[in-house]
Amino acid sequence: MAKTTQHIPRNSVNDLVKVLRERIAQHEYQPGAKLLENDIAGEFNVSRARVREAFGALESRGLIQRIPNRGAEVVRLNLTQMFAIYEVREILEGLCVRLAVQNSKPESWQDLVVQFGRDMERHVRNGEYEEYIGKLELVRRRTAEAAHNPVLAEMLDSINDKTREIMRRIIILPGRAAEGLKQHRAVLAAMRKGDAALAEKLKRRNIRSSREFLERFQSFVL
Amino acid sequence: MAKTTQHIPRNSVNDLVKVLRERIAQHEYQPGAKLLENDIAGEFNVSRARVREAFGALESRGLIQRIPNRGAEVVRLNLTQMFAIYEVREILEGLCVRLAVQNSKPESWQDLVVQFGRDMERHVRNGEYEEYIGKLELVRRRTAEAAHNPVLAEMLDSINDKTREIMRRIIILPGRAAEGLKQHRAVLAAMRKGDAALAEKLKRRNIRSSREFLERFQSFVL
DNA sequence: GGCAGCCGTTTTGTCGACAATCTTGTTGAC
DNA sequence: GTCAACAAGATTGTCGACAAAACGGCTGCC
Numbered sequence: 001m002a003k004t005t006q007h008i009p010r011n012s013v014n015d016l017v018k019v020l021r022e023r024i025a026q027h028e029y030q031p032g033a034k035l036l037e038n039d040i041a042g043e044f045n046v047s048r049a050r051v052r053e054a055f056g057a058l059e060s061r062g063l064i065q066r067i068p069n070r071g072a073e074v075v076r077l078n079l080t081q082m083f084a085i086y087e088v089r090e091i092l093e094g095l096c097v098r099l100a101v102q103n104s105k106p107e108s109w110q111d112l113v114v115q116f117g118r119d120m121e122r123h124v125r126n127g128e129y130e131e132y133i134g135k136l137e138l139v140r141r142r143t144a145e146a147a148h149n150p151v152l153a154e155m156l157d158s159i160n161d162k163t164r165e166i167m168r169r170i171i172i173l174p175g176r177a178a179e180g181l182k183q184h185r186a187v188l189a190a191m192r193k194g195d196a197a198l199a200e201k202l203k204r205r206n207i208r209s210s211r212e213f214l215e216r217f218q219s220f221v222l
Numbered sequence: 223m224a225k226t227t228q229h230i231p232r233n234s235v236n237d238l239v240k241v242l243r244e245r246i247a248q249h250e251y252q253p254g255a256k257l258l259e260n261d262i263a264g265e266f267n268v269s270r271a272r273v274r275e276a277f278g279a280l281e282s283r284g285l286i287q288r289i290p291n292r293g294a295e296v297v298r299l300n301l302t303q304m305f306a307i308y309e310v311r312e313i314l315e316g317l318c319v320r321l322a323v324q325n326s327k328p329e330s331w332q333d334l335v336v337q338f339g340r341d342m343e344r345h346v347r348n349g350e351y352e353e354y355i356g357k358l359e360l361v362r363r364r365t366a367e368a369a370h371n372p373v374l375a376e377m378l379d380s381i382n383d384k385t386r387e388i389m390r391r392i393i394i395l396p397g398r399a400a401e402g403l404k405q406h407r408a409v410l411a412a413m414r415k416g417d418a419a420l421a422e423k424l425k426r427r428n429i430r431s432s433r434e435f436l437e438r439f440q441s442f443v444l
Numbered sequence: 445g446g447c448a449g450c451c452g453t454t455t456t457g458t459c460g461a462c463a464a465t466c467t468t469g470t471t472g473a474c
Numbered sequence: 475g476t477c478a479a480c481a482a483g484a485t486t487g488t489c490g491a492c493a494a495a496a497c498g499g500c501t502g503c504c
Contacts, residue, residue: 012457046459047458047460048459049457049458049459050457068465069464069465069466070465070467071466
């Protein structure tokens with residue numbers, strides 16, 4: 001009877017949340033920036049009530065911080081907090097890869113293996129990072145889908161919102177893209193073989209490696 | 223200058239969220255129950271605007287589901303979704319225990335080892351589950367604190383909100399409390415020895431075991 | 445009896461207004 | 475010149491009102 005159409009709420013507040021999330025994630029609103037209810041309400045031609053409701057969601061997602069009577073500002077992450085995220089990220093991404101392998105046929109990763117072939121090497125060598133970042137995003141999506149675990153996907157999304165821009169800056173670090181590409185190829189190879197445990201191990205190693213670059217070049221990234 | 227007093231926002235909306243969270247977590251509002259803005263606003267003597275803002279937070283926490291023009295209801299989890307949570311829970315709790323051990327002295331767990339001694343065995347044998355559940359909650363808090371990772375703590379809290387009541391029902395299942403106690407003692411013993419890797423392994427085994435009970439007795443629990 | 449359509453009621457969506465609080469700029473005393 | 479007190483403006487907190495949509499019961503038709 002109750003048709004379980006999992007309608008994504010087409011609430012206008014949800015749209016608002018989506019846009020603001022995106023802006024915060026890509027540092028269009030910089031960390032520490034103050035978010036004025038009036039400005040946002042004006043820009044989107046909505047009342048402050050809707051903006052405030054959106055802020056409620058943003059706050060509980062950990063993207064903004066609100067202080068009573070003093071407004072909302074984009075959360076600013078220091079190195080310690082970033083490391084805390086990486087600790088969690090490592091195991092979550094590992095789990096995600098493992099589940100993805102367990103839940104799908106090895107052949108299904110073939111196209112990704114190909115896309116991370118010689119062409120990608122050339123792109124990275126030439127510093128054409130947008131291509132690389134785009135493919136990484138694709139792998140991320142495909143893996144999360146295949147893992148077939150909405151709770152995990154949601155958590156990874158949340159982490160992604162907070163680290164996306166930082167990741168971009170890490171990728172540009174000297175030597176990082178080349179090393180990262182090697183690691184991603186290794187992970188994909190394991191996935192292609194259907195070796196879930198190995199893929200998980202390699203993925204975790206990949207995240208740890210990324211973390212080390214962050215640690216080493218923190219002053220350039222944060 | 224900017225004293226970084228991390229004031230927990232004393233916003234009344236946040237209080238509202240806390241109360242509603244708690245009610246949902248302990249099934250005072252049953253899964254699937256409809257949440258009327260007017261009723262809640264009336265009960266707390268606040269306007270609907272504040273209730274709506276709280277709903278925004280609750281929704282992005284995954285505790286309620288809102289459908290445009292049709293209101294909000296408490297999320298109802300089926301077995302599949304519960305398993306998805308358990309997959310994540312297993313690795314997160316494992317990580318939490320590992321970090322807790324790594325970040326603190328082995329002696330610091332002594333009091334918990336004691337509290338899970340003979341007395342607790344007797345309690346469980348006599349079906350005095352409240353004592354047991356209370357101690358489990360204590361271990362949970364202490365471990366999360368010691369892990370020293372706010373991101374992880376937040377995720378575990380979120381999971382806890384969604385599974386607390388189910389956990390209670392699992393504990394009451396025939397044989398579960400006794401088996402669970404044995405497992406918790408093993409985990410604590412490893413923590414007391416300072417063996418982080420072992421503690422993590424045992425904790426994960428513990429969660430898997432709990433999951434199996436859920437699977438076996440799903441009709442009684444869900 | 446069953447069902448489609450209508451209508452009043454309930455509930456949600458949205459908004460603007462007002463009060464409380466904070467911020468900023470100015471004045472004036474020392 | 476420095477600092478405190480004050481005042482004006484800006485920003486957030488809260489509320490009630492109105493519009494739009496969904497719900498529920500009733501009527502009347504077949």
